[in-house]
Amino acid sequence: MDYQGILNVIEDKLKGEKLDGEVATYIPELAKVNPDKLGMHLTSVIGEEFHFGDSEERFSIQSISKVMSLALAFITEEEEKIWERVDVEPSGDPFNSLVQLEHERGIPRNPLINSGALVICDILVSHLKNPKQEYLDFVRKIAGNTTIDYNEKVAKSEKAEGYNNRAMINLIKGYGNIDNDVEEVLDFYFDTCSLSMSCRELAQTFVIFANQGKLLQNQKRVLSEVHTKRINAIMQTCGFYDEAGEFSFRVGLPGKSGVGGGIVAIYPNMYSVAVWSPKLNEKGNSTAGMRALELLTEITGSSIF
Ligand code: GLN
Numbered sequence: 518m519d520y521q522g523i524l525n526v527i528e529d530k531l532k533g534e535k536l537d538g539e540v541a542t543y544i545p546e547l548a549k550v551n552p553d554k555l556g557m558h559l560t561s562v563i564g565e566e567f568h569f570g571d572s573e574e575r576f577s578i579q580s581i582s583k584v585m586s587l588a589l590a591f592i593t594e595e596e597e598k599i600w601e602r603v604d605v606e607p608s609g610d611p612f613n614s615l616v617q618l619e620h621e622r623g624i625p626r627n628p629l630i631n632s633g634a635l636v637i638c639d640i641l642v643s644h645l646k647n648p649k650q651e652y653l654d655f656v657r658k659i660a661g662n663t664t665i666d667y668n669e670k671v672a673k674s675e676k677a678e679g680y681n682n683r684a685m686i687n688l689i690k691g692y693g694n695i696d697n698d699v700e701e702v703l704d705f706y707f708d709t710c711s712l713s714m715s716c717r718e719l720a721q722t723f724v725i726f727a728n729q730g731k732l733l734q735n736q737k738r739v740l741s742e743v744h745t746k747r748i749n750a751i752m753q754t755c756g757f758y759d760e761a762g763e764f765s766f767r768v769g770l771p772g773k774s775g776v777g778g779g780i781v782a783i784y785p786n787m788y789s790v791a792v793w794s795p796k797l798n799e800k801g802n803s804t805a806g807m808r809a810l811e812l813l814t815e816i817t818g819s820s821i822f
Contacts, residue, residue: 518817520559520567520788527812528569531555531805538796538804541776546674547577550778550795557809558716559790560724564733572716576793577671579775580612581719582709583634584726584748584756589655590628590637591744593644602640602694603633605751612758612776612801613681615688623692627755629773635686635695638706642697648705656712660722661734665714672711679707710775719781719791726752726771727783749785753821760800767811769820780806784821 542548556571590599608626610617618625618632625633638648645651649667657663686699695702714722724733726749730740740748752771757764764772772782778795780803790813794805814820 520561520565523813523816524557524559524567524569526816527557527809528555530812531809534808536794536796536805536808538798540778540795541797541801543678544577544671544675544776545678546668546671547579547777547795550576552796554778555794555805556716557790557792558720559788559813560717560720560733561788562724562728562733562786566717568717571793572791574793575713575715575718576779576795577668577710577775577777578712578714578719578779579710579777580629580631580634581773581775581779581781582712583629583637584752584773585656585659585722586634586637586641586652586709587628587751588659588740588744588748589652590640591740591747592655594640596744599628599637599640603628603636605747605755607754607761609759613685615681615685618685618688618692623689623694625689627751629751629755630758631682632685632689634709635682635689635702635706638709639695639697639702642702642705649708652705652709653712656722659725659732659739660714660718661732662718662721665712665718667708668711668713671713672707675707675710676704679703682706714779716779716791716793719779720789723781723783723789723791727785727787727789729786749783752783757802758800760798760802764802764807767807769814769822770810771821772810774802774806776801778803778806780810782810784819
């Protein structure tokens with residue numbers, strides 16, 4: 518498949534389309550990003566790399582980090598114990614919604630919305646000696662890249678303003694589903710969201726989920742096949758909050774978005790692909806990012822469906 522040729526066509530098409538949206542501003546540091554950035558990078562499971570635009574520039578990955586948190590939880594906690602505390606159903610609600618939490622007595626709908634990720638972070642805080650460092654080491658290992666790091670400014674900016682997440686974790690704690698100190702868990706959660714990565718780095722990190730849980734560099738297994746299946750299934754059904762159905766319908770790949778404007782998607786046994794454009798639609802997903810991935814599966818004529 519001529520992926521580079523296809524990416525070039527996508528770049529051209531995106532430039533000719535009116536793809537509106539707003540940069541996230543509720544995290545003040547994110548509001549400073551240039552809204553016109555656009556980049557895309559595809560890594561195939563045989564290690565080929567294709568890209569265009571600002572694909573080497575790092576941005577705030579935000580909720581995309583929730584996938585790595587879940588992967589690390591699979592390695593550190595017994596699986597049944599995770600599912601006693603978080604469900605695996607699509608929420609149909611915004612990523613930061615508190616509504617279901619009260620009805621469902623502090624059990625978040627899934628690990629890829631804020632409430633679920635907070636519970637996963639609590640699990641990691643319970644099991645890891647130094648969660649911030651060990652999480653970073655884990656991401657660097659699956660990325661095959663020791664330069665990936667947190668962005669302290671972004672983390673600080675969200676820590677100062679994160680009222681909604683603070684309300685959420687306190688509500689969950691009230692139902693007995695947070696074991697550790699809420700501020701300690703929140704701090705760690707905001708750090709994970711502040712990871713700064715480029716499209717290239719994201720595609721190279723997520724290729725493990727297209728490669729049945731094995732690292733591309735040496736084919737060493739990091740995640741079991743079953744855990745890889747579960748992560749991909751949860752990305753498919755829950756990766757885009759209340760737009761998960763729309764993403765499935767238009768793109769047809771498991772994926773995850775973040776309010777920094779990044780989206781990463783995988784095609785099992787074929788490739789992983791990351792795209793970045795900071796302008797978000799009203800559901801908090803990158804407008805051009807979704808369109809780019811829709812074009813990719815349309816032009817290649819293949820998706821998991
Ligand atoms: N850090 C953001 C938050 O908690 C992540 C949200 C997102 O990317 N959807 O609100």
